Amino acid sequence: MEKAQLEFANFTKKKKRRTKNKAQSRERSKRYQDKKKAAQMRHPVVTPDTTVLKNRMSKKRAVDKTRKALMATRSKNVEVVEKLA
DSSP: OOHHHHHTTTOOHHHHHHHHHHHHHHHHHHHHHHHHHHHHHHSOOOOOSSOSSSSHHHHHHHHHHHHHHSOSSHHHHHHHHHHHO
């Protein structure tokens, strides 16, 4: 008998199918994780180590206040932001 046949010798049809499906699923999952990891290595996501604003609500409030304070035209906004940077 082959190795695969010996492995499944005492199993019922249902259990054989389930075991085979699990193995295939594990293999697909492993390939997906490897592919995902490889893509992440090519394009690393840069995140700051520490955040200045503690949560998303405070960030939203700060952005809204800044938008109100900035000029109406885009060219003026660019000039002001360049001066600040």
